[in-house]
Amino acid sequence: xxxxxxxxxxxxxxxxxxxxxxxxxxxxxxxxxxxxxxxxxxxxxxxxxxxxxxxxxxxxxxxxxxxxxxxxxxxxxxxxxxxxxxxxxxxxxxxxxxxxxxxxxxxxxxxxxxxxxxxxxxxxxxxxxxxxxxxxxxxxxxxxxxxxxxxxxxxxxxxxxxxxxxxxxxxxxxxxxxxxxxxxxxxxxxxxxxxxxxxxxxxxxxxxxxxxxxxxxxxxxxxxxxxxxxxxxxxxxxxxxxxxxxxxxxxxxxxxxxxxxxxxxxxxxxxxxxxxxxxxxxxxxxxxxxxxxxxxxxxxxxxxxxxxxxxxxxxxxxxxxxxxxxxxxxxxxxxxxxxxxxxxxxxxxxxxxxxxxxxxxxxxxxxxxxxxxxxxxxxxxxxxxxxxxxxxxxxxxxxxxxxxxxxxxxxxxxxxxxxxxxxxxxxxxxxxxxxxxxxxxxxxxxxxxxxxxxxxxxxxxxxxxxxxxxxxxxxxxxxxxxxxxxxxxxxxxxxxxxxxxxxxxxxxxxxxxxxxxxxxxxxxxxxxxxxxxxxxxxxxxxxxxxxxxxxxxxxxxxxxxxxxxxxxxxxxxxxxxxxxxxxxxxxxxxxxxxxxxxxxxxxxxxxxxxxxxxxxxxxxxxxxxxxxxxxxxxxxxxxxxxxxxxxxxxxxxxxxxxxxxxxxxxxxxxxxxxxxxxxxxxxxxxxxxxxxxxxxxxxxxxxxxxxxxxxxxxxxxxxxxxxxxxxxxxxxxxxxxxxxxxxxxxxxxxxxxxxxxxxxxxxxxxxxxxxxxxxxxxxxxxxxxxxxxxxxxxxxxxxxxxxxxxxxxxxxxxxxxxxxxxxxxxxxxxxxxxxxxxxxxxxxxxxx
RNA sequence: GCCCGCGUGGUGGAAUGGUAGACACAGGGGACUUAAAAUCCCCAGGCAGAAAUGCCGUGCCGGUUCGAGUCCGGCCGCGGGUACCA
Numbered sequence: 027x028x029x030x031x032x033x034x035x036x037x038x039x040x041x042x043x044x045x046x047x048x049x050x051x052x053x054x055x056x057x058x059x060x061x062x063x064x065x066x067x068x069x070x071x072x073x074x075x076x077x078x079x080x081x082x083x084x085x086x087x088x089x090x091x092x093x094x095x096x097x098x099x100x101x102x103x104x105x106x107x108x109x110x111x112x113x114x115x116x117x118x119x120x121x122x123x124x125x126x127x128x129x130x131x132x133x134x135x136x137x138x139x140x141x142x143x144x145x146x147x148x149x150x151x152x153x154x155x156x157x158x159x160x161x162x163x164x165x166x167x168x169x170x171x172x173x174x175x176x177x178x179x180x181x182x183x184x185x186x187x188x189x190x191x192x193x194x195x196x197x198x199x200x201x202x203x204x205x206x207x208x209x210x211x212x213x214x215x216x217x218x219x220x221x222x223x224x225x226x227x228x229x230x231x232x233x234x235x236x237x238x239x240x241x242x243x244x245x246x247x248x249x250x251x252x253x254x255x256x257x258x259x260x261x262x263x264x265x266x267x268x269x270x271x272x273x274x275x276x277x278x279x280x281x282x283x284x285x286x287x288x289x290x291x292x293x294x295x296x297x298x299x300x301x302x303x304x305x306x307x308x309x310x311x312x313x314x315x316x317x318x319x320x321x322x323x324x325x326x327x328x329x330x331x332x333x334x335x336x337x338x339x340x341x342x343x344x345x346x347x348x349x350x351x352x353x354x355x356x357x358x359x360x361x362x363x364x365x366x367x368x369x370x371x372x373x374x375x376x377x378x379x380x381x382x383x384x385x386x387x388x389x390x391x392x393x394x395x396x397x398x399x400x401x402x403x404x405x406x407x408x409x410x411x412x413x414x415x416x417x418x419x420x421x422x423x424x425x426x427x428x429x430x431x432x433x434x435x436x437x438x439x440x441x442x443x444x445x446x447x448x449x450x451x452x453x454x455x456x457x458x459x460x461x462x463x464x465x466x467x468x469x470x471x472x473x474x475x476x477x478x479x480x481x482x483x484x485x486x487x488x489x490x491x492x493x494x495x496x497x498x499x500x501x502x503x504x505x506x507x508x509x510x511x512x513x514x515x516x517x518x519x520x521x522x523x524x525x526x527x528x529x530x531x532x533x534x535x536x537x538x539x540x541x542x543x544x545x546x547x548x549x550x551x552x553x554x555x556x557x558x559x560x561x562x563x564x565x566x567x568x569x570x571x572x573x574x575x576x577x578x579x580x581x582x583x584x585x586x587x588x589x590x591x592x593x594x595x596x597x598x599x600x601x602x603x604x605x606x607x608x609x610x611x612x613x614x615x616x617x618x619x620x621x622x623x624x625x626x627x628x629x630x631x632x633x634x635x636x637x638x639x640x641x642x643x644x645x646x647x648x649x650x651x652x653x654x655x656x657x658x659x660x661x662x663x664x665x666x667x668x669x670x671x672x673x674x675x676x677x678x679x680x681x682x683x684x685x686x687x688x689x690x691x692x693x694x695x696x697x698x699x700x701x702x703x704x705x706x707x708x709x710x711x712x713x714x715x716x717x718x719x720x721x722x723x724x725x726x727x728x729x730x731x732x733x734x735x736x737x738x739x740x741x742x743x744x745x746x747x748x749x750x751x752x753x754x755x756x757x758x759x760x761x762x763x764x765x766x767x768x769x770x771x772x773x774x775x776x777x778x779x780x781x782x783x784x785x786x787x788x789x790x791x792x793x794x795x796x797x798x799x800x801x802x803x804x805x806x807x808x809x810x811x812x813x814x815x816x817x818x819x820x821x822x823x824x825x826x827x828x829x830x831x832x833x834x835x836x837x838x839x840x841x842x843x844x845x846x847x848x849x850x851x852x853x854x855x856x857x858x859x860x861x862x863x864x865x866x867x868x869x870x871x872x873x874x
Numbered sequence: 875g876c877c878c879g880c881g882u883g884g885u886g887g888a889a890u891g892g893u894a895g896a897c898a899c900a901g902g903g904g905a906c907u908u909a910a911a912a913u914c915c916c917c918a919g920g921c922a923g924a925a926a927u928g929c930c931g932u933g934c935c936g937g938u939u940c941g942a943g944u945c946c947g948g949c950c951g952c953g954g955g956u957a958c959c960a
Contacts, residue, residue, distance in 0.1 A: 068960050108960065181958070192958040240878055244955075247877050320956050324875040354875085358957095373875075450957090457958065527960070566954055568878075573957095603880090604954075675898070676886055682879095682953065689886070692899050695912095702913090743888070746897035753897095818893040823941040825893050863940050869892040873940050 030701040032665020032694075036782040040141055048798055049143045051099055053554045060096035061555055062088040063535055063596075065563030065571070066105045069151070071129040073136045075673065076564070076605040078657045082670045083602060083679055083741065084562050085142045086778040090736050092143070093777070093802035099555055101538040102137075102144045104130050106153035107462045108527045109192060115493040122461040123489065126153055136658050140666045141781055143798075148541045152530035157537065158463040159484025160546040161529065165466055166477050167585035173219050176475065179454050180292075182317050183211035187496040190458040196317040203496070210314045215456035216465060216523070220577045224249050224448040227576055236598035238680075241568045248569050250449025252276045255433050257442035259287055259337035259365065262346055266298040271337055271349065274360030274447060278436065279428035280367040282415040283388040285378055287337045287349045288330070288364045292357035295349075299333055306331055306351065313353040320356075328377050329353045340441045341417050352377065358451055372402040389413045392422065453574060455526045460491060460499045462524030470511035470518040479512045485520070498522055531571055532578035535561075535595055536588060547587045556588065561596040564604060565680075572599070600739055603682035607653040610639040621652035664694040667780035671697060674779055675745040696749065697783055700776070703756055704787040707769045714761035721760040724751060725768045726809035732775045733805070741779070748776060766791055771803050819844050820871040821853040829870075837864050844870040 043049065064084040067077055081102075088100040104126075111122035130151055150157050168174050182191040186204035190213075195202045220227075228249045231242050255278035258270040271287055289296050291313035300307040309331040316322060330350040339345035347365070354373060355364055368378035368385040375398065378385055387397050389411040405411055407425035418435045420428055436442030456465065464485045466478035478485060488506040491499035500506060500522040511518040533546070535558050540551035563571075579595040582588040588595075610622040612632070622632060622639060631638050660669045672693035677683040728751040735744030755768055770791045777784035777797045788797035812833060817840065819827040827849035831840060841862055844850060850872050861873035 065960095070960095105960070110959080190958075193956095194959045196958095244878050248955090248957090250877090318958085321875075324956085326875090328875095453957075459958090526958070528957095531960085564954090564960095565879080566960080569955060570957065571960085606953080678887075680879095681887090683886080689899055696898085699913090742886090743897080746888075749897050816893085820892080820941070823892095823939095828893070861940055863892095865892060869941085871892080871940050 028705070030698040030783075032667060032697075032782070035786050036139065036141060036666050039782045039785045040138075042785070042796070043141075043143075043798065046796070048796065049100065049145050050147055051097055051145055053551055054097050055554065057097040058095070059099065059555060060088075060091040060560075061099045061558045062091065062560050063101070063538070063558045063562070065561070065567060066103045066152075066531065066534060067133065068105045068108060068110075069126055069129040069133055070110065071132055073133055073657060074605070075657050077137070078140065078669055079605060079673045079679075079683075080562060080564070080602055081137070081140065081142055082673055082779075083600070083739070084560075085140075085670075085781075086674070086736060086741060087560055087562075088143045089778040089781060089798065090802065092798070093774075093800065095801070098143070099538070100143055100145060101148040101541075102142075102146065103149055103534060103538070104133075104151035104153075105527065105531050105534075106130065106151040107158075107524075107530055109194075109459065109461070111461045112459060112493060116496075119493075121489070121491075122493075123153070123487075126151070126461075136661075139661055140670065143781075148538050150537070150541050152463075152527075152534065153461075155484040155486050156542075157534075158530070160537070160543075161463050161525070161533070162466040162478070162483045162485060163480055164533065164546050164582065164585065164587065165525070166480060166483075167587070168218070168581050169467075169477055171581075171585055173581050173584065174216060174455075175219065176214055176216055177452075178212045179215045179217075180210045180212055180318055181458070183209045184496075185209055189496040189498075193317060193319040196319070196322075199316055199322070207315050208317055210316070210318060213456075213458070215454050218453040218455060218577065218581070220453045220574070221448060221450050223577055223580060224251070224450045226580070227450075227573065230576070230594055234594065234596075234599070237596075238599065238601055241565075241572065241599060241601060244568050245573055248450065248573065252447050252449075253429070253433075254278065254445060254447055255436055255442045256361070256445045257340060257436060259340065259347065261349075262336040262338055265335060266295075268295050268298065271295065271363050272361045273363050273365055274445065275365060276447075277367065277370065277425070277429065278432040278442070279416070279425060280370045280388050281339075281341070281365070281432065282417060283367040283369045283386040284339060284347055284365040285368055285374075285384045285386060286366045287347050288352040288355050288366050288377075289349065290355040290357040290362040291351055291353060293351070293355075293362045295363075296333075296351045299335075303333075306333065309351060313351075316353075323354065323356065326353060328373065328380065330377060330381055332381070348383070350381070359449065360447060368402065369398045370402055370404055372404065375400070375402040386415070388415045389428075453526075453528075453577070455529055456523040457526055458498050458501075458522075459524055460487065460493075462527060463530060464500075465521045465523050465525060467521045468509055468511055468518045469521065470514060470516065472516060473511055473513045473518075476511055476513045476518070482512070487524075500524075528570060528574050529578075532574045533582060535575070536579075536582065536592070545587075546582070549589075552587075552592065553589055556592040556595065558596045560598045560600065562600045562602060565601040566604065568601060572596070600679070602679050603677070605683055610653070612637055612639055623652050625656070660690050664690055665697075665782075667697055667783045668694040671745070671780050674741040676742065678742050679739050696752075697780060699756075700752055700772070701783065701787070703752065704769050704773070704790055707755075707762070707765045708790055710762040710765055712759070712762045712765070714763060715759070717758055717760040718764045721754070721758045721764055721768060723809050724754045725771060726805040729771065729775065729803050730805040730810055733802070736778065745779065748772070773797060774800060774803055815867050817844075817868070817870050819847055819850060820869065821850060822873055823871060826850065826853065833867065837866060840864050840866075840870065844872065 062084050064080050088098050092098045106126050111126050114125045115122050182196050184191050184201035184204055184206060186206040187201060191201055191208060196208050200207055228246060228251055231245055234242060254274055254276040256274050258272050260270045291310040296310055300310055330352040333349045333351060335349040336346040337349050339347060366374040368375040369387045385398055392412045395412055410422050410424050412422055413420040418431045433444040437444060464487060466485045468476045468478060470476050488503055507519045507522060509518055509520050536547050536552055539555040540548040575595060579588055580593045583590055583593050607624060610627045612620050626633055627639055657669055668690060672690045676689060728747055731747040732744045770793055773784045773787035774797055781798060784797045814830050815833050816828055816830045818825050827847050829843055841864055853874050859872045859874055863871040
């Protein structure tokens with residue numbers, strides 16, 4: 027009997043697949059297609075367990091659909107632009123390009139042994155000029171269509187390094203390298219008009235039936251449609267040409283509870299007042315000395331500055347409200363100004379208590395309603411409340427009714443206008459960095475901003491750049507910027523901003539359908555292959571990447587690069603959970619954290635020095651925190667099938683998993699057992715006998731269960747059923763013929779998960795051709811029928827006994843049998859039951 | 875802060891509102907072996923009990939229901955996102 031040696035088996039079958047070209051696909055109008063896509067990886071240099079999990083899941087689907095007769099497209103590529111390559115260049119020298127392509131080579135080499143059913147002929151990296159050149163063409167088409175424009179926007183500015191920082195590079199309000207407090211700085215940047223599509227992107231969510239409900243909800247909330255009131259508060263005394271403050275509110279019903287006007291430090295009025303008021307200028311400057319991220323702004327201590335200005339309440343000219351500058355008001359949302367209603371907004375209440383501003387109740391709870399003290403009263407908008415102060419004469423009404431009435435009232439009396447507002451902002455795509463797709467425009471002194479000519483694409487990144495000083499090397503490159511104006515031919519300068527890497531990943535799925543086309547897409551190929559039938563990726567992309575892709579598909583349709591059917595590019599989405607791991611850290615002499623790889627830590631101490639490490643609870647595996655486990659060790663030690671089997675069996679795919687190294691060995695043992703069983707069964711000569719039928723029934727039950735599991739992304743339960751059937755088959759004394767059939771089908775059912783071992787067993791048992799290309803087995807419905815069922819009997823909802831009855835026994839007879847049961851008799855003590863519930867085929871409950 | 879999830883034995887987890895803990899991992903016991911490894915068999919939520927069995931038990935508190943891990947309300951803890959990490 028030969029031992030299970032994964033390395034031999036796996037190499038052999040991978041070569042066989044390659045030679046036969048089984049995963050290389052062509053457009054074939056005569057066959058139905060199926061497009062499986064996993065979110066493309068960032069080439070960090072090493073694959074991690076999250077990758078293995080992601081690609082194995084996709085591979086199971088791809089192989090299963092292949093067995094179901096589909097022409098399956100299953101491509102792979104690299105999301106290759108981005109900050110880490112520049113950081114590496116800064117930290118250890120070298121060029122981002124070399125670092126990136128080396129990482130791609132390394133990762134591909136680690137990925138190939140997994141035996142994924144990928145069509146590698148379609149591979150590309152987003153940093154290939156052939157790819158980003160086509161992206162530049164898309165940019166020009168979208169610019170022409172008015173989908174892209176320029177405006178000012180704020181960035182994080184490191185005043186010491188003189189460079190723009192990403193939010194991730196701002197730690198506690200300071201630049202990560204210089205340690206200097208960051209500032210906000212305004213730059214002119216390029217934007218996609220995604221907010222013009224807010225309503226459509228929102229409506230279309232309802233059509234995404236095969237997306238997880240949580241993702242649809244998150245996207246809805248992100249788009250954030252709200253109906254509110256736009257209105258103005260007149261200033262009691264006009265100042266610097268300002269005679270009013272425009273305010274947008276979603277709770278106009280609380281207008282009688284207004285106690286102050288709050289404006290953003292970036293509000294034009296706040297800026298205008300700075301000139302005469304050095305204290306205010308200092309306050310605003312302090313507010314601006316802070317990162318731009320929403321989380322930072324929202325969690326920062328709420329601070330305000332009284333401008334001394336007064337604004338008149340629109341319903342009572344004698345009622346004057348103080349105008350404050352407040353650090354928690356975003357210039358980006360609404361008008362950058364609010365009225366504060368402390369009684370019905372916790373943040374406003376905290377602010378009011380801090381600065382001794384009035385708190386005015388406008389409504390109270392209908393039962394035991396009390397004035398607000400230190401907790402704002404914010405009931406759901408659908409809950410009726412008792413109004414104590416409403417100009418439109420409301421008594422009892424829900425918040426929503428009051429909002430509607432208020433808007434109506436304001437419009438009728440001409441002091442306000444109902445307005446639908448979205449939280450979604452336009453997508454800023456400019457990045458002040460080198461390692462990204464150059465924005466193909468030219469700045470000309472005479473003609474202004476001029477799009478590059480398409481025949482000049484791709485606008486390539488120059489190779490001769492250095493990263494010894496911070497900032498964008500394109501800005502300081504001696505020659506690259508110099509060009510001629512595409513319009514007038516005079517000397518001009520290239521745009522040095524590059525594109526957000528989210529642009530790269532917003533259309534790669536379309537490019538896979540024709541990766542070498544001379545245009546961004548080719549019509550027959552996108553028509554045939556689009557949409558992606560099953561998209562699989564991390565839940566961390568639930569909003570940005572998926573929303574941008576949905577927008578981009580629409581923009582590509584409007585510019586003629588995608589058919590109308592592809593404006594929602596992903597038919598079905600599955601979001602896998604993350605693989606997490608504890609984080610190990612020590613601190614350097616300055617107290618800054620230093621992270622360590624799990625493989626360098628043993629029993630809470632560094633293997634090398636014995637220094638104890640601080641253990642931080644599990645978080646998403648990330649290179650920067652070094653809490654990554656290398657799957658290569660598992661693959662080289664136990665084989666790809668073991669790694670694949672284990673990663674699928676370990677937990678439900680949508681759930682986060684905390685990685686522990688135990689378990690892989692158990693998977694390996696099991697596969698060895700299956701292999702031994704196959705060999706034993708191959709040699710069996712047992713004649714047919716009475717055990718044949720039970721085995722065959724179990725086989726069909728397993729086909730059904732496993733197939734359902736795969737269809738429903740419940741790979742872990744599919745695998746549990748495969749374990750159970752392996753046990754059944756091993757113990758069965760049935761004849762050789764049926765056991766061999768069962769073994770062959772078991773191999774087939776395992777083949778999406780452990781394709782190499784499955785081929786080996788299939789081959790051993792005389793299966794025709796490759797199991798990879800064999801037709802998926804179908805359960806015989808007659809074999810699934812059970813004659814008897816076991817019903818638990820409950821007394822008052824607690825299980826006390828059980829009875830086994832024929833499946834179709836009438837309810838009355840089941841009742842009789844149940845009442846006759848000893849445990850039931852004992853509980854009844856001669857009394858009649860109060861109630862008797864029989865759920866056919868399920869349960870009996872006796873209420874006494 | 876806000877939006878979205880998740881929470882079940884020692885561990886990973888299973889369970890269309892219907893027998894909580896399937897299937898595994900780790901563990902314990904046994905068989906085989908000179909011995910070990912490998913393999914095979916058995917046990918295993920907690921408490922009490924020799925056992926039969928009883929009570930408790932799905933983060934916490936409350937509710938709906940004949941029946942709740944599952945539905946509803948409120949908390950606690952953890953994770954993801956928060957627009958320049960990808």
